Amino acid sequence: MPRPVPRFLSPPPYGDRRRVRIGLLGGSFNPAHAGHRHIGQEALRRLGLDQVWWLVSPGNPLKTGQPMAPLDERLTRAEAVARHPRMVPTGIESALGTRYTLDTVRALQTRFPRVRFVWLMGADNLAQFHRWRGWVELMETVPVAVFDRPRYSFGTVNVRAARRYAAHRRPVRAAAGLADDAAPSWVFLPIRRHAASASAIRAGADPAGGPGGP
Numbered sequence: 763m764p765r766p767v768p769r770f771l772s773p774p775p776y777g778d779r780r781r782v783r784i785g786l787l788g789g790s791f792n793p794a795h796a797g798h799r800h801i802g803q804e805a806l807r808r809l810g811l812d813q814v815w816w817l818v819s820p821g822n823p824l825k826t827g828q829p830m831a832p833l834d835e836r837l838t839r840a841e842a843v844a845r846h847p848r849m850v851p852t853g854i855e856s857a858l859g860t861r862y863t864l865d866t867v868r869a870l871q872t873r874f875p876r877v878r879f880v881w882l883m884g885a886d887n888l889a890q891f892h893r894w895r896g897w898v899e900l901m902e903t904v905p906v907a908v909f910d911r912p913r914y915s916f917g918t919v920n921v922r923a924a925r926r927y928a929a930h931r932r933p934v935r936a937a938a939g940l941a942d943d944a945a946p947s948w949v950f951l952p953i954r955r956h957a958a959s960a961s962a963i964r965a966g967a968d969p970a971g972g973p974g975g976p
């Protein structure tokens with residue numbers, strides 16, 4: 763029997779010392795793979811996060827018309843792949859009824875005013891970030907961490923969002939403080955690159971989802 767979708771969750775209990783820091787890894791997860799787990803682990807460690815929530819998207823607004831496995835199926839696979847007590851696959855956008863990241867982030871900030879959220883994404887998404895609805899507002903709403911990815915190496919810093927917010931780019935050594943920064947603030951993290959990609963898995967080229975795959 764299919765389990766209920768969507769699910770929602772609360773952040774971990776607040777301590778007295780500081781605010782809870784949560785990374786938001788939005789994605790189609792069609793399907794989830796070891797590359798997602800890799801950047802989630804890097805985010806936990808290098809940004810000093812308490813949790814990473816995987817926001818399994820009901821549908822990327824820029825991918826309408828593309829074949830997409832049902833949300834419940836993508837969530838089930840995400841749970842099998844995440845395998846980490848502080849990495850939490852969720853159907854939050856389905857619960858909130860949001861599709862655009864700006865709406866999702868604003869809704870979460872309103873709902874959890876004491877949580878410091880950070881938006882997490884691979885370098886491929888930075889390259890087309892200026893096509894997202896309200897991308898300037900989004901940059902000014904939440905700190906952003908961008909993770910290196912094969913074939914999308916950032917090197918030149920020559921993508922539109924990076925150029926516009928060049929003055930707000932933090933050095934790698936400041937990554938641990940990103941969650942506490944006021945937006946706009948972003949960092950590019952030159953992590954060990956991970957080759958896994960959902961399109962390769964769908965094409966049958968990499969059924970295991972890369973090194974460390976499920």
Ligand SMILES: Nc1ncnc2c1ncn2[C@@H]1O[C@H](COP(=O)(O)OP(=O)(O)OP(=O)(O)O)[C@@H](O)[C@H]1O
Nearest residue numbers: 788789790791797883884887911956958959960961
């Ligand atoms: N191997 C990887 N290295 C770095 N970032 C990644 C990697 N795989 C996915 N990401 C990032 O994770 C988020 C969700 O990715 P998504 O679910 O679209 O998987 P994908 O492999 O990029 O899918 P597709 O190949 O269909 O575009 C995006 O921000 C994406 O950039």
Ligand SMILES: O=C(O)c1ccc[n+]([C@@H]2O[C@H](COP(=O)([O-])O)[C@@H](O)[C@H]2O)c1
Nearest residue numbers: 788789790819822824862863864894895
């Ligand atoms: O808000 C937008 O306009 C927007 C446009 C494209 C992608 N996104 C979000 O970017 C995240 C990554 O999407 P994807 O499909 O590349 O995994 C996911 O959370 C999408 O909802 C958001």
